[in-house]
Amino acid sequence: MLRGERRTSGWQGASLVAITYVYFLIFAQFAFLKRLASLGVAGAHLTSVMAAMAVGGILLSLLAPRLSLWPSPNLRLRVGLSASCAAAFLSLLPLGLVASMAVSFLIGAGLGLLTVTLVTHLRQWTGNRFPLLLVGLGTGVGYLVCNLPPFFTASAEVQAATAGVLCLAGILVTLRPTRITPEDAEIPPQPAVSFLRVLACFTALVWLDSAAFFIIQNTPELKAGTWEGSAHLWANGLIHLAAALASAWFLRRRGLSFVLSVAFLALGFACLLLLDPGRALLASVFYPIGVSLYSVALIAYPALLGAATSTAERGRQAGWLYAIAGWSGSALGIGMGQNLGYVPPLFVLAAGAVILLPPLLKFLLQRKRELALTVAMLLAAFYLDRILLAVRISPPLSQVERGRRVYISEGCINCHSQFVRPNSPDVLMWGPAEPLQELRQEQPPLIGNRRQGPDLAEVGNRRSPLWLRAHFCDPSEVSGASIMPSYAFLFRDRRGDDLVAYLLSLKTAGAEQHQTAERLWYPSSSAVAQANANDGERLFRRHCATCHSAGGRTRLIWQTNFKRLPPDLAVGPFFYLPPSGPAAERIHRLAQIARFGVPGTDMPGHEYLSDNDIASISLWPPSPYGCRNRSGNRVKTHKYTTPKGDKP
Numbered sequence: 001m002l003r004g005e006r007r008t009s010g011w012q013g014a015s016l017v018a019i020t021y022v023y024f025l026i027f028a029q030f031a032f033l034k035r036l037a038s039l040g041v042a043g044a045h046l047t048s049v050m051a052a053m054a055v056g057g058i059l060l061s062l063l064a065p066r067l068s069l070w071p072s073p074n075l076r077l078r079v080g081l082s083a084s085c086a087a088a089f090l091s092l093l094p095l096g097l098v099a100s101m102a103v104s105f106l107i108g109a110g111l112g113l114l115t116v117t118l119v120t121h122l123r124q125w126t127g128n129r130f131p132l133l134l135v136g137l138g139t140g141v142g143y144l145v146c147n148l149p150p151f152f153t154a155s156a157e158v159q160a161a162t163a164g165v166l167c168l169a170g171i172l173v174t175l176r177p178t179r180i181t182p183e184d185a186e187i188p189p190q191p192a193v194s195f196l197r198v199l200a201c202f203t204a205l206v207w208l209d210s211a212a213f214f215i216i217q218n219t220p221e222l223k224a225g226t227w228e229g230s231a232h233l234w235a236n237g238l239i240h241l242a243a244a245l246a247s248a249w250f251l252r253r254r255g256l257s258f259v260l261s262v263a264f265l266a267l268g269f270a271c272l273l274l275l276d277p278g279r280a281l282l283a284s285v286f287y288p289i290g291v292s293l294y295s296v297a298l299i300a301y302p303a304l305l306g307a308a309t310s311t312a313e314r315g316r317q318a319g320w321l322y323a324i325a326g327w328s329g330s331a332l333g334i335g336m337g338q339n340l341g342y343v344p345p346l347f348v349l350a351a352g353a354v355i356l357l358p359p360l361l362k363f364l365l366q367r368k369r370e371l372a373l374t375v376a377m378l379l380a381a382f383y384l385d386r387i388l389l390a391v392r393i394s395p396p397l398s399q400v401e402r403g404r405r406v407y408i409s410e411g412c413i414n415c416h417s418q419f420v421r422p423n424s425p426d427v428l429m430w431g432p433a434e435p436l437q438e439l440r441q442e443q444p445p446l447i448g449n450r451r452q453g454p455d456l457a458e459v460g461n462r463r464s465p466l467w468l469r470a471h472f473c474d475p476s477e478v479s480g481a482s483i484m485p486s487y488a489f490l491f492r493d494r495r496g497d498d499l500v501a502y503l504l505s506l507k508t509a510g511a512e513q514h515q516t517a518e519r520l521w522y523p524s525s526s527a528v529a530q531a532n533a534n535d536g537e538r539l540f541r542r543h544c545a546t547c548h549s550a551g552g553r554t555r556l557i558w559q560t561n562f563k564r565l566p567p568d569l570a571v572g573p574f575f576y577l578p579p580s581g582p583a584a585e586r587i588h589r590l591a592q593i594a595r596f597g598v599p600g601t602d603m604p605g606h607e608y609l610s611d612n613d614i615a616s617i618s619l620w621p622p623s624p625y626g627c628r629n630r631s632g633n634r635v636k637t638h639k640y641t642t643p644k645g646d647k648p
Helices: 011-038 043-066 073-090 097-120 122-126 131-146 156-174 195-217 220-226 230-253 256-273 277-305 311-340 345-366 368-391 399-409 426-430 436-440 465-473 488-492 495-504 511-519 525-530 533-543 553-557 583-596 611-617
Strands: none
Touching (some): 011 073, 043 311, 073 097, 073 156, 097 311, 195 277, 256 277, 277 311, 533 611
């Protein structure tokens, strides 16, 4: 044995498999997408960015076995880990479209080089003793880590940084010298299975997996029944770990065909269960079983289960396997989930024909016991599903209930409260207070503990459906310098309309009494004294011009949706003002409109502006009430005066 060289104990292989899975699952498939959403990358731009990742993955998967620049597998593995690490940390920067595509390509390229190198030379890091068990352990631990509640629910930035740190740890793992020894524990000979059939089977399984993953992640009812809550996450992680270890045992005892068949039965059954949100809980059991069963086989096949006799041949097979089954199958599955929103039963049947048909006759003739066990398991699952349906008492969710789930899943509670504090300025600003006891009885209560945005307890009385939609699509345009991110992607399916319906339901019966209080409100005397038209013009440009000027962005985009097209305040007339009466009375009316909006229209209030801002904005354009009157006359004064007898 050479100095400094030790026989591998196998822990390196398990560690590298776990690190690769954590990086791919929690960062490449999850955190990176959340990071892109926070950067405003959506629609066609998001498709381009993710296409760049697929191109990088396919390209390096095919090139990895042919790279003569880095002849050592250890060196190639370090390059792949370094590229993956760099991509994770670069994703934390404020990226534009081109930079996002470059980082996405780097993620795919790093993963392509990493995965193909790892599976081609797997024995170098697992050794010859229990290699399948080590692959199963690494796969199961990787899935378990991804489902740990603190990690799964962490921010995209934390997940990306953690993935980068794990890649650095992987580089350290490869620095320990290893040597394969010709020790005993060889894997029993596997039945001959052609590479083309293996490729078709893995492609079908990855396709089903990716489609189901996308559908669950983007359907609130399914997500609530599978991945939300610590109990669900712990259960998923432990099921993944148990199924991965079982896969290693079955691969050694029963062979590749058996594992792929059972993986399909579990995964295909889960896809059919997902057609009904009421069966999401049962699907959450079969989905991780199927995924972990085939994932272990996907890692182990090139070096441990295939018929290839040379390293070059194993590398070529691994490259094609990951390029077609891994990257292309994943893209096709995501496309199916995005375009259809479900996995068609006919597609499940077709995938079953690809995976089950070749060994079916042999299975029926030679393995009667396994057939009986499979039938018994399916019958038990069917009757278990019937029992769960019988005891389920929750009716189908209404649109408001679905919208509440979207509100929770998108984390709106982190910035918005739903509690008008009694006997405080909240009452005038937001609306009537609701007893705290009633709010606490909600499941879960959404009172909130901080306000980075306005309180929403009475938003149904204060905002119109059109305003809510426009605000979700472009918050900073509709609400001045709002820091709220865009949620336009919610309107690509029904989630956006569901969320709007939920917000419109947030109101109490005290709206008329509150409108009376609004009509009695005037800006404070000190605010009136400090008001000036120059500040008013600046505030108008920031908060009003988007609707009340001819070229306003919101006015142009939504002009056919307004109940009444907002008037251009530079030319008038402003129909909400009384046509006659003291100028001060009319300008006070304009201040009340600017502060509280106009009920029954799309005109919102600006409750969060100070009295001084409201008084100033009412002075612009130059007229005592903000525009020409109905006769077309304009009064050239900028002084804000209080009506006689009033005490603002």
